Amino acid sequence: MKREDLLDFNFDWHDDEVFKNALKESSLSEKEKLRLRDERMRRLELEELKEEAGGYDDYDSDDDDEEVIGEEAAEDTDGAEKAEKEKHGGKPDREERKKRKADEKREKENGVIVAIKGNYPIRKKVIALVMCVFMAILPYITYWHPQPLTNVTARYFSSSSGSITDWFLFQKEFCVVIAAVILIGLFIVEECFIEKQWKDIPLRNKNMRLPIILVGAYAMLLIISGIFSENHELVLMGIVKHYEGLLGVLGYLVIFLAAINYFCDTKSLEFFSWAMILTTLACSVFGLMEYNGNALQENDFFAHFIAPAEKYELATTLKSTSSNVHITFFNSNYLGSFCGLMFPLTAALGLGSRNIVRMTFGLLAAAGIAVCAVLSNSTGGLYSVAGGAAILLIIYVIYWFRGNIAKIPSLVAFVCVGAVLVCGFVFMMKTSDDFSSRFDKVVNNGSASKTTVEEYRKKMAKKHYVLKEIKQDGSNLVLDDHSGNSITVTRMAADDGKTGLKFFDTDGNELKASASDEKKYSIKDDRYKNCKFSWYDASEKLYIDLGYSKNLIFKYEDDKFKPFVHGLYTQDTINSYNGPEFFKKDLSAVTGRFFIWGSTISILDDCLLIGKGSGNFVTVFPQYDYASLLEVYETPAMVVNKPHNWYLGVAVDSGVVSLLVLLVLLGAFLVKGFKTVILHPADDRLKHLRIGTYVSVIAFMIVGIVNDSYVCVSPVFWFIFGVGWYAVSCNKVIDTD
Numbered sequence: 001m002k003r004e005d006l007l008d009f010n011f012d013w014h015d016d017e018v019f020k021n022a023l024k025e026s027s028l029s030e031k032e033k034l035r036l037r038d039e040r041m042r043r044l045e046l047e048e049l050k051e052e053a054g055g056y057d058d059y060d061s062d063d064d065d066e067e068v069i070g071e072e073a074a075e076d077t078d079g080a081e082k083a084e085k086e087k088h089g090g091k092p093d094r095e096e097r098k099k100r101k102a103d104e105k106r107e108k109e110n111g112v113i114v115a116i117k118g119n120y121p122i123r124k125k126v127i128a129l130v131m132c133v134f135m136a137i138l139p140y141i142t143y144w145h146p147q148p149l150t151n152v153t154a155r156y157f158s159s160s161s162g163s164i165t166d167w168f169l170f171q172k173e174f175c176v177v178i179a180a181v182i183l184i185g186l187f188i189v190e191e192c193f194i195e196k197q198w199k200d201i202p203l204r205n206k207n208m209r210l211p212i213i214l215v216g217a218y219a220m221l222l223i224i225s226g227i228f229s230e231n232h233e234l235v236l237m238g239i240v241k242h243y244e245g246l247l248g249v250l251g252y253l254v255i256f257l258a259a260i261n262y263f264c265d266t267k268s269l270e271f272f273s274w275a276m277i278l279t280t281l282a283c284s285v286f287g288l289m290e291y292n293g294n295a296l297q298e299n300d301f302f303a304h305f306i307a308p309a310e311k312y313e314l315a316t317t318l319k320s321t322s323s324n325v326h327i328t329f330f331n332s333n334y335l336g337s338f339c340g341l342m343f344p345l346t347a348a349l350g351l352g353s354r355n356i357v358r359m360t361f362g363l364l365a366a367a368g369i370a371v372c373a374v375l376s377n378s379t380g381g382l383y384s385v386a387g388g389a390a391i392l393l394i395i396y397v398i399y400w401f402r403g404n405i406a407k408i409p410s411l412v413a414f415v416c417v418g419a420v421l422v423c424g425f426v427f428m429m430k431t432s433d434d435f436s437s438r439f440d441k442v443v444n445n446g447s448a449s450k451t452t453v454e455e456y457r458k459k460m461a462k463k464h465y466v467l468k469e470i471k472q473d474g475s476n477l478v479l480d481d482h483s484g485n486s487i488t489v490t491r492m493a494a495d496d497g498k499t500g501l502k503f504f505d506t507d508g509n510e511l512k513a514s515a516s517d518e519k520k521y522s523i524k525d526d527r528y529k530n531c532k533f534s535w536y537d538a539s540e541k542l543y544i545d546l547g548y549s550k551n552l553i554f555k556y557e558d559d560k561f562k563p564f565v566h567g568l569y570t571q572d573t574i575n576s577y578n579g580p581e582f583f584k585k586d587l588s589a590v591t592g593r594f595f596i597w598g599s600t601i602s603i604l605d606d607c608l609l610i611g612k613g614s615g616n617f618v619t620v621f622p623q624y625d626y627a628s629l630l631e632v633y634e635t636p637a638m639v640v641n642k643p644h645n646w647y648l649g650v651a652v653d654s655g656v657v658s659l660l661v662l663l664v665l666l667g668a669f670l671v672k673g674f675k676t677v678i679l680h681p682a683d684d685r686l687k688h689l690r691i692g693t694y695v696s697v698i699a700f701m702i703v704g705i706v707n708d709s710y711v712c713v714s715p716v717f718w719f720i721f722g723v724g725w726y727a728v729s730c731n732k733v734i735d736t737d
Contacts, residue, residue, distance in 0.1 A: 003026070128262045128268035131259070135279070136278060138175060138176070139279065140286075140328050142297060142328045144307040145171060150233055153239060155566070155569065156619075157241070157639070165314075167318060168328055168330040170243045173243045176715050177251050202726065203257065207730070214665040215257060218665070222249055222614065223250075225611040229613025230616070232613075237615070243711055244709060246613075252714055255718050255719050256718040256722040257722065258722065263726060264733060265736040266734070269727075270737075273689060279716075281346075283369060284368025288375075290326075324376055324378075334713055335372065335376040335712075336379075336380055337703045337713045338712070338716070341384075341713060341716065341720070343369050343370055344389070346363075348692030351363070352687065353688070369385070383702070384699045384702045391698060396410070461482075463530060464546055464548060465479070465546040465547060470626050472561060472573065476489060479531070485528070488503065489501060489502075489503060499537055501533060503528075513533075520533070520534045539555070540556040542554040549635060551636075565623075575622040575625040577598065578622070579599050580598050582598075595631075599621060599625065600621065600645070600648045601648070603652065609657055611652055611658065617649065618642075624636070647663075666697070672728045673697075675728075682730075693723055696717075
């Protein structure tokens with residue numbers, strides 16, 4: 001065999017006997033033979049690793065150059081001894097290979113496999129870095145956007161200028177969509193052209209088929225629901241005040257898959273850790289600034305960046321009307337969701353870091369975001385932070401008893417961290433009345449003292465007619481209260497062509513009512529003393545004052561009283577609560593969410609296979625349920641534009657089937673994470689990142705019960721979800737440090 005063929009491995013080098021005979025018959029020196037043996041072993045190991053990892057390999061094993069062989073031979077100090085053993089049958093070589101293979105298999109079973117060093121493409125790390133920077137700044141992107149009202153949106157949102165100005169939501173969704181398009185383009189260019197036809201893609205791993213299939217099914221159901229939606233204008237970018245349309249949700253899914261694909265090496269995961277810690281720390285600082293009266297979004301300097309020059313004066317008038325801290329998240333509940341999501345991750349990254357700077361920043365970020373949860377007055381946010389902290393503690397206690405973490409240093413660290421947090425909390429509770437009040441309110445779900453439904457209705461009945469139901473009975477209007485009283489309103493026509501009203505009680509007896517010249521009626525019966533009616537002949541409108549801040553307005557049309565909505569149009573029927581009885585016991589529970597959840601569940605029969613399309617929730621929800629609105633919000637002029645529940649929102653937007661797909665995706669992650677994080681934890685430097693991502697996803701799932709998916713927080717969740725999925729799936733992580 002020619003010397004060149006031997007050195008280039010142009011023969012059947014996999015067979016032991018063929019390889020030995022080739023060396024024996026060659027004219028190579030013992031040193032060269034030793035190098036060839038080592039190179040053969042290295043190639044066999046690479047092939048085994050590639051096969052075990054499902055075909056993923058970022059290294060070109062055909063790059064055979066004598067420089068690499070020479071470097072490896074130089075590092076082998078016992079080469080002569082190995083060569084001698086090879087002459088005597090090669091058994092030690094095979095045993096060494098078996099031992100190494102067993103070690104690699106055991107390492108894979110235990111978790112992460114750190115791949116053999118190689119030239120990991122710099123472009124992958126650059127893409128990961130850019131993704132980290134983007135996700136870190138996304139929650140704070142703010143810019144002026146006027147959204148003109150259409151015929152559909154004008155039915156639910158009123159504006160004297162014909163448009164609604166948005167500062168916090170639309171531009172975030174726009175950036176998510178652009179980022180998703182760029183990621184798809186990079187993926188296609190890189191994997192189809194640079195990598196030569198889909199070579200070396202982490203998403204090709206066998207254990208990545210499930211998320212790809214589920215994400216594909218979810219995306220398909222979203223698209224189909226959008227196609228069959230009755231209001232296509234709302235589908236792509238969503239409705240005002242909630243901008244989370246089809247394109248935005250598809251963008252989340254792209255970010256999820258991109259996180260799996262590009263965060264598979266140690267350097268990218270380091271970028272991820274720093275990005276999540278810094279964005280959480282920034283949120284903590286901004287939250288404390290707003291609490292102390294220096295809100296970021298109300299700063300004159302900041303105003304130059306959030307609007308074009310001609311709108312600078314408008315930007316300077318941007319003021320929060322709420323005492324709750326919300327920063328640039330539009331709503332304090334969504335800041336609470338962000339707090340719940342980020343607390344476990346930053347706490348775990350801080351506790352597990354050997355870098356004193358990152359440890360300090362991580363723990364400060366975790367403490368700060370916990371304070372922000374209180375300042376936001378978000379019950380869901382505070383409970384998700386508490387739940388995340390409890391789960392973290394349980395996991396670390398398990399690790400402590402198993403010896404997965406150093407016992408004495410860990411015990412000291414936990415005691416110190418716990419003492420600092422408790423002392424800081426006690427200090428804030430004792431020195432700040434406002435903080436103490438906020439904490440009390442948020443724990444008690446928005447009120448310092450919880451009254452029963454009966455007590456609330458009894459209290460309201462002193463100055464209000466507490467409406468149980470309002471309904472149309474032919475041409476009459478019937479109002480029932482919770483005391484068993486009923487009043488029927490009838491329109492009467494006089495001989496002179498003018499019209500007026502008559503009233504009847506529960507038994508059908510006519511009630512005496514005094515009427516002014518303007519036809520304002522007051523009932524003399526004490527049972528209806530809080531009912532006042534005004535009738536306008538010209539417009540045939542009825543105004544009903546039940547003691548609340550706003551009146552119920554009806555227009556007599558087509559021989560019946562119809563709700564007159566927003567002073568724009570009539571609604572054919574009066575909606576009433578048709579949801580589960582469980583929620584009806586106390587519709588105001590969980591700050592009115594029982595009413596919204598129950599009413600949303602009542603429309604799911606029409607959303608089994610496909611939903612109503614992204615952005616269409618407000619159009620299908622049974623709006624203007626006056627009896628429920630008065631009991632829950634004490635006003636009839638309330639539009640419910642979101643379900644206050646991530647899972648119900650998915651079911652309405654894309655169907656119950658798509659919700660099941662999402663739950664399977666989340667459930668599969670929980671099962672994988674339970675095995676990798678708790679049952680068989682990998683004892684490596686990435687275990688804390690694995691714990692943090694796992695618990696963060698759980699915390700977001702918890703807060704999703706009481707809050708919606710929102711563009712301020714959800715992209716960050718899907719990003720963490722993607723990184724966490726790869727981390728808990730026992731895939732190899734390439735050492736690029």
